[in-house]
Amino acid sequence: MNSPALTQFFDGHNDALLRLFKRTGDNATRAFIDGEAKGQLDLPKAVEGGFAGGLFAIFVPSPKRESAPPIAPAPDAAPVPDTAPGSPMPPPPDLATAQAATWAMASILIRIEREAGGRVRICRSVDDIRRSMEAKAVAAVLHIEGAEAIDSEFETLDVLHQAGLRSLGPVWSRPNVFGHGVPFRCPSSPDTGPGLTDLGKELVRVCNRLKILIDLSHLNEKGFWDVAELSDAPLVATHSNSHALSPHSRNLTDRQLAAIRESSGMVGVNFAVSFLRPDGRQDRDTPIELILDHVEHLVGQLGEDGVGFGSDFDGAMIPKGLGNAAGLPALVNAMQARNYGSPLIEKLCHRNWLGVLERTWG
Numbered sequence: 001m002n003s004p005a006l007t008q009f010f011d012g013h014n015d016a017l018l019r020l021f022k023r024t025g026d027n028a029t030r031a032f033i034d035g036e037a038k039g040q041l042d043l044p045k046a047v048e049g050g051f052a053g054g055l056f057a058i059f060v061p062s063p064k065r066e067s068a069p070p071i072a073p074a075p076d077a078a079p080v081p082d083t084a085p086g087s088p089m090p091p092p093p094d095l096a097t098a099q100a101a102t103w104a105m106a107s108i109l110i111r112i113e114r115e116a117g118g119r120v121r122i123c124r125s126v127d128d129i130r131r132s133m134e135a136k137a138v139a140a141v142l143h144i145e146g147a148e149a150i151d152s153e154f155e156t157l158d159v160l161h162q163a164g165l166r167s168l169g170p171v172w173s174r175p176n177v178f179g180h181g182v183p184f185r186c187p188s189s190p191d192t193g194p195g196l197t198d199l200g201k202e203l204v205r206v207c208n209r210l211k212i213l214i215d216l217s218h219l220n221e222k223g224f225w226d227v228a229e230l231s232d233a234p235l236v237a238t239h240s241n242s243h244a245l246s247p248h249s250r251n252l253t254d255r256q257l258a259a260i261r262e263s264s265g266m267v268g269v270n271f272a273v274s275f276l277r278p279d280g281r282q283d284r285d286t287p288i289e290l291i292l293d294h295v296e297h298l299v300g301q302l303g304e305d306g307v308g309f310g311s312d313f314d315g316a317m318i319p320k321g322l323g324n325a326a327g328l329p330a331l332v333n334a335m336q337a338r339n340y341g342s343p344l345i346e347k348l349c350h351r352n353w354l355g356v357l358e359r360t361w362g
Contacts, residue, residue, distance in 0.1 A: 010349070011051065013057055015312065016041045018059050020105075033120075051325040052138065057315070060102060061093070089183055091174065092148045145215070146170075146176065154203070169238075170203055177197060178199055181218045182218060186280025196222075211362055217250070217270075235259060238310045242297045266353070267302060268310025268311075269298065274317070276290040288330060304352075305347065335348070
């Protein structure tokens, strides 16, 4: 008897390139293609779970500093800084360091495509994504999380766009020359400081001209409203949740969600347990049903066409019942248990992402 076809997932955010970049003395390309026990996303796990593609983030780690705050443990994931109220965010890397790391991570993805025998494809358009999904290849879109590698003349952005960059978050949760990220605090409002700088506002205009998606996920509230005022593209938060359900500074208020809906934008629900839970705790025993609580609140605010998933694989602690990309069918089972119909499940899992990318990229 044939097993039922897996639901295809297109995902708004993963940090697999960072995990591979941080390996020492190993072949990062083969580690992704052949798979390994550690990590939440690689090619075998993607095939097993129906992970059909997504935005592959380039994130440049912060430089080490003295008296750094402790690191919250996140098994099989990149650590997240513990930034309780009053603890400063790490400084951004300098331009040369950020550019070197960005080229290295972009190269990892390019080499994966070259060596994967057609099973991974870098996609620059929605047609590319659709063709890749039809061929059962992982559709990888190059994304930057924190624009520290972008120079003030935007020359690097031109080169990265030509290489396949189609999505960019101006900031991670640390400040940089473009704006101020929102720190990791719960409970906290996302209104935590200044918004975009003048250079950050120009970055928004340049991204609009190049049809690069602007990711709102790590911007604080003032930065969010700066983008909303300036951008002519749909407003998109690739991996954020509902502040009404989890009062974490990284999550979005209903007022922000109303602006996203008005722009025909979208939110990818983040699997990070600290952004799902009302108490913001790091706890792997968090039930995956909380993911669907956020889905349902966001659908109520944004409509069925405005919600998808932004897993944060390899960048966060996620519920034990999901585990990694191979566990995505458990999320489908949970949706079916709540009587989500097949059309809604397909929208949430990939169709809505393709729709908002088409509206953004043209």
